[in-house]
Amino acid sequence: MQRPIRPLYWVPLLIGIGTQVISAERLDEAAVKAAFIYNFIKFIEWPGPVSQPNSFIVCATEIDTLQGRLSVLQGKMKGNVPIVLRQGVSGDALRECHVVFISDSTNIEGVLNEVKKQPIVTISDRPNFILKGGGLGLIKDGNKISFEINLDAINASGLHVSAQLLKLARMIKSSQ
């Protein structure tokens, strides 16, 4: 004989269905990260004219960075120059960039070495990025994104970070 199903068993299932309605409002992680990168660009000042004064070059070490979401930066403005996005950049070409985004699988140390002492900001969403000498790290905190700043590294590149950015960072690495 079959036992009837006790109605209580269904309660967890119903809760599951209820919660998903709320979470459907969540934003796409990659798009949020791309927006963070755009904001960082706004809050960092580059000194004087750089190698290509007519464009602001954002580089990514991989193609399809952030599942293609980084392309929203293309054509936006930094001050009065347009942002140009270059993806899949490596080697010497990295030195032409203003910003280098290092995504998951790239060799962090190699890229950092390449851009050392240049007026270039490095950003990554790899864990412990700033401890390895990177400039700005995006970190996932539960289901929110926050960021860390390596002030030493950015200052060493001769760049200036606005106070507002420092105020919102979750962690600042600074020897001062």
Add this chain to the structure above:
Amino acid sequence: MLNRRSITAIQMRLAIEKIAILWFAGGLALLTPRIYAAEPLQDLTSMSLEELLQAEVTTVSKHAQPLNSAAAAIYVISQDDIRRSGATSLPELLRLAPGVHVGHIDANKWTVSVRGLSGRWANQLLVLMDGRTLYSPLFSGVYWEAQDTVLADIERIEVIRGPGGTLWGSNAVNGVINIITKNAKDTQGGLAFGRYGTQEDGGGFRYGKQLGDASYARAYLKYKSQNDFKAAEHVAADDSLQQGQAGFRIDSQPNTRDSWTLQGDIFHGRDRQTTISVMPGVPGNVLVPEAVRLNNSHLLGRWRHRYDGGEWQVQAYFDRAERNELSLHQGIDTWDVEIQHRFKPFHAHQVIWGGGYRLVTDELIGSYAISFSPERRANTLYNLFVQDEIEFDPTLHFTIGSKFEHNEITGLEVQPSARVIWQPNDKQSLWGSVSRAVRVPSRADRDMRLRFVNVPISLGAAGTIVQPLSVIGSNPTIETSKMIAFELGYRQQVSAEINFDLATFYYDYDQLLTQHPVQFVGPYPIIYQFANDGKGTLYGFELAANWQASEDWRLRGSYSRCDFNAELKHNRIGENSFIDDFEKSGPNNLFQLHSQYQLTANLSFDTQFYWVDSLDTVRDYQRLDMRFAWQPWPGMEFSVVGQNLFDPRHGEALSTDTLASQVPRSFYAQARFSF
């Protein structure tokens, strides 16, 4: 051939799930423009930093799988799918892909096939793990029982249905299966797992560590013990399996342009089986219970150099495979070197070319039942390939290429292919292809001598006639089996939550391998020879759909239909039966439905249902697998899995040379801990 390890090779322009970025193993895929069709680009740049910090995020892949932009029928099994399937072996994992037929012959043998032509000796598939071919040159099929790795360290498995000969080479007639393990950098730290169940116990340990600035390594050990399946209701089948494996992988990227990988594994297995054999002076077949001993080892190195506008890649490996049965002792050594170059000679052209050399030396010590002449042979295989992907405009891509492969048996084989894909928008794509593929004769087709007895003829109450001993003799003039394939496919992202993928195919085969009787005793053939007397057509379709029913619930289903009509080119007596076997060797219909349900943040419940149509001598069956998993804290997972829940036992496939058994209902519990 470097890129054979990656179905995501350039011409395929594959878009894959989420973070499935190929690095080492995938090689070239990085350079492939991918199209993410999930939804229009979400621009959040107008949000302030404060707002962004408050935003709750989710990853894209949870919503919708990007439409992939390969001009081929391709399916990617992700690590998440692997973990949630509850499968504990590589062939079992392949059940997850649409259109792939996986059948358990006994507890340690499988048949895996794509689009027909299944069976233990199915030999039309190219199977690779991290760039190394897994199929045995002895019979061009895979000894699945001797292939294993830490399943949690697999990055993904790519399954191409249809010919992939141009880049991938011989044997990629009906499909390519490409198993890619993770870069050592992505497997840092420890992982321990243990499993205890009614049918199977096992466990393993992996540890990954950084070596110096830019190098990472991992090493692992694993063990598995599988109990007997069922021969009948209360009768064990004597087909248990015990195996252990150890291995390592080192990945290094000394600078931004160069990277290299070194990996190796060593495997030992002991499988029980009941061999259907013959002995001198004994009429009919004899059944021999025995233990098969398997020893495999390999070492592979790969180097990749990127420069602005192109890339070079070189790979070399050595593989040793030993298999010892009473009737045959095999020792096969493979040396393989491959080189590949990708560059952009002109605007809108992406060229990839390369070559490879393979040396296979073997020692095959046979018996009365099965023997090889000569017992030792060295075979070389070399090839060149070139392919150009032309972008007419961003929506229309055309790929043309060919492989030129030379083997010692049939000489030069040309395998050209042309593919086109049209993507009018990011929601739809239409693709088509014409290709030619060949299946080069294996060592067995050329040099084997097999003694066997056909099944007795029943005369009802009058008794049975035991058939005389027959011999299949070698045929040194054996030719390649050839195939021309036409494929047409369509994919659509119906909404952010629903997409589907339809692939249709029509194959025209010629010179299919047959056994041709050359001598008779009365009506009974006693001497056969391998021949190329078969021809036929195969056609069908696969429809796969994916529905993200809610944030937490994903449903995937597929239906595949395949029909095969084969006939003899010359009508010889006694040969027909062999072709009949061919026609029924794969199921006509396959249906599967997978549900992945995230109950809460740390509880998940997954279900897989399969319906597999009848094979020649195996009834159709339904199979239900379930998995319930609990993650009390990150890095720790407990799961309970039930397999074949519908019936106490069922048969899935047969073999001609060993007794098949029945897959029982089974359960296991597993703990997995990473630190």
